[in-house]
Amino acid sequence: MKLERLRQSFEELARFTDEGEGINRLAYTETERNARDFLIEQFECAGLTVRTDYAGNVIASREGKFPDLPVVATGSHIDSVYAAGEFDGTAGVLVALEVMRSLADEGVETDHPLEVIIFACEESARFGASTLGSKAMTGRLDPAYTRSLADKTSVTLMQAFEENGLDLEEVHLAMRFQDEIKAFVELHVEQGPVLEKQGKAIGVVSAIAAPIRFHVHVDGTADHSGTTPMDYRHDALLGGAEIALSVERAALAELEHGTVGTVGVFSIQPGAMNVVPGSADLYVDIRGTSRESRQRVAAALETALNDVAKARGLNIWMDKISEEEPVQMDSKLVAELKAICEERGVAWFEMPSGAGHDAMNMASLCPTSMIFVPSKDGLSHNPAEYTSMEQLMEGADILRAFLLQQAKTL
């Protein structure tokens, strides 16, 4: 495999971006379409046969010696958020391209066919819904829901499909069957600081955490800040502050399980210098790979709500906005990835993925695993997102070994 060729792939793909800071390659846009067309050409040059499915997923197939065997697949996405970096998603696609090129260079043949999938619309940035392509491929897409989606310029997902020569009414035809795929692995940047801080080259993902989300509303009294003595107040900000701190305390108590709790949205009303805050709204995101651990944090939040409401004379209520299921990676594939790292003397670390990925949908279809490469300073969804070519090449090496092992060569 060639580092310089990989670097060139990143440089070439980065040119496909709309105006704005960093990378702006939103799902189902003309820019993403052009990038996809460019990559299709690259995969074809590497000897793969490429098709686009009914959801806009690109499927590049490399023949195996036994065409009837289930495929060994890898892949990720090339759509981005607004003001994105160059590595989220693209790492998994371009490293896979480099692996395919190296197999072509060396004339490697495998028993099972290989596949690289470029999933459509992984990011929720454009339509407010994530991993649409892998959901379609795994039969997890709700037709009524997809018909309701539109971007911020009111272009519907249906129209975006048409612009891509697709028909949303046919998206269910993208669904694949359980026995088509022997194993799926997604290489992705970590998007967190763990590998860098631990000094590890490869993250072997044990499970993909899922969030449970709450909206907490705190109702106090908006009094004049000069004329209301401290002991007559019902300050919604202070109640909200205590609740936010309680989420942190509860999540810190679950450190060993890797569960995290975040108040990412916190707003107060009326928000004037001379008015005691009358109400506060908090959005709480609790994630983990252990449902039990996550539930303990949620329970602690509820207890804090009641305690704060009572102590401060506030009315506080909480709504569950969403609850998704954590997804376990296939334990056999996880063990095999670790063994491959060990054999090669590569420093690995078993860890959960805190973010969602196409792999979490694929796991419902076939044995699935993930390989993480480090993210500098843990940054992601940010123009400063960075993984070095050397780090990506280490990932490529593990990915290649894994694919060949699964697809059985020699």
Add this chain to the structure above:
Amino acid sequence: MKLERLRQSFEELARFTDEGEGINRLAYTETERNARDFLIEQFECAGLTVRTDYAGNVIASREGKFPDLPVVATGSHIDSVYAAGEFDGTAGVLVALEVMRSLADEGVETDHPLEVIIFACEESARFGASTLGSKAMTGRLDPAYTRSLADKTSVTLMQAFEENGLDLEEVHLAMRFQDEIKAFVELHVEQGPVLEKQGKAIGVVSAIAAPIRFHVHVDGTADHSGTTPMDYRHDALLGGAEIALSVERAALAELEHGTVGTVGVFSIQPGAMNVVPGSADLYVDIRGTSRESRQRVAAALETALNDVAKARGLNIWMDKISEEEPVQMDSKLVAELKAICEERGVAWFEMPSGAGHDAMNMASLCPTSMIFVPSKDGLSHNPAEYTSMEQLMEGADILRAFLLQQAKTL
């Protein structure tokens, strides 16, 4: 004095409002001008001579037996904030009107002339600057500052003056001299809950608290909320939450001095469900009538800043935005007001004013005092602001007795 006539005054004045919830009678608007003209007519009907000064303050004078004696003055304002109630400011003007009408009804003569002043632009709602009229009258207006003021539709204060037949370049001519006024008293709604909760009819104001204000900026790291373990975070919201709670603790420790501390503005960036808050901005208002007590709260805030920055690995800095001096009411007038209440068997309570008033400027010109009447639920700057006519009549009774005592009748 007549309760029904007072009620009618409030009803009539409330008709002068722009569209919107509650009362909208912003300073120097046509609507306020019309209200002023209406009141000028009422004062003239009660036998007073009315003039408007160079700042737009209305000065209604009632002759005394000795025209050369300094006047005994009362007054407040009729401009309002957006979505105001009917009592803030207007109470002091309409109760004074009722007192003047009663004196006319009964043919009361005083040695000293009496005066009712309707101060211009008490509220900062339109131009971001408060008590402009009383500042002009007491020579506390900075000309360069006033020339820089504009409302949210970019109408400058200078233009607003022109629309009122005034010239901002001449506003210094509104200044009055120390020996013109023997005493000034302002009746105002409390705008807080103390009188109601204490079951008192009259608040005798001991001092007007003044704020010291700070902007606190908390700089953390905006990390992905799913992929950043709890012990790797530098969450600006949580740092800000601890700072807000520390302000409360420090102010509660000053309860006996009546010092209050409020974080009324609290905003976080980026404010997304899946991002650990990277920065927070807090605006802190600390008020009291004791400079020392206020300073202790400010010092506690600074200590909290350092502690939180250190414990959480955050960068936190604080800017002082403003610092105003508390104003003591004239102790002799305070004693006289208390004595008047005592004589009449009216339940009174000596208390600070947490809000600013025209009286705080007048105190630099002449002996000054304030009378508070209760505010239902402590509400103010709110359409639900309420003081009953009976409560206002109790205030009128004390105001009348005080004016007559100062102006020497019989």
